[in-house]
Amino acid sequence: MAQNRFHSGSGPSQRQLRVGELIRHTLSDVLLRGDVHDPDLNRYSITVGEVRTSPDLKVATAYVLPLGGKGAEEALAALRRNAGELRHLVAKAMTLKYAPQLRFVLDETFDRMDDTRRLLNEDRVRRDVEHDDEGGDED
Incomplete structure (x- = not known):
């Protein structure tokens, strides 16, 4: 039953997930090795957190962030400038019928995690969580 719901458009297919992860891994390797002929891009250590495919x-949309988050906009601009070469390098390493067009966006996962951590450390939230933990044994 869950399989029917999954394929009805509520989320990515298994193939999208597999291809996205393969692109993420390949793109990470290409960036790590510095295969792109752009010194501006090669000066960044870029993490590819996730790749989602259409x-x-x-x-393929790659969620990226330079190490430490410094120079994020400049790194993003360098990636976008070199998207064609990156597409070629990724396609060369993979066996897909079509090389996907690469799009790059900043990965805001870490910012959201920090916001959540900050929220959970607020006194009023901590009191509520502690209160729920104390009453949890009654079920």
């Missing part, structure tokens, strides 16, 4: 696998 249902037809023709567009």
Whole structure:
């Protein structure tokens, strides 16, 4: 039953997930090795947190962040400038019928985690969580 719901468009297919992870791994390797002929891009250590693909696998959106988050906008601009070369390098390492168009966006996962951590450390939230923990044994 869950399988029918999954394939009805409520989330990515297994193939999208597999291809996205393969692109993420390959793109990470390309960036780590400094294969791109752009010194501006090669001066950044860029983490590729996730890659999401379109249902037809023709567009891949990479969520990236430079190490430490410093120079994020400049790194993003360098990635976008070199998207064609990166696409070629990723396609060369993979066996897909079509090389996906690469799009790059900043990965805000760490910012959201910090916001959540900060929220959970607020006194009023901590009191509520502690209160729930104390009453949890009654169930």
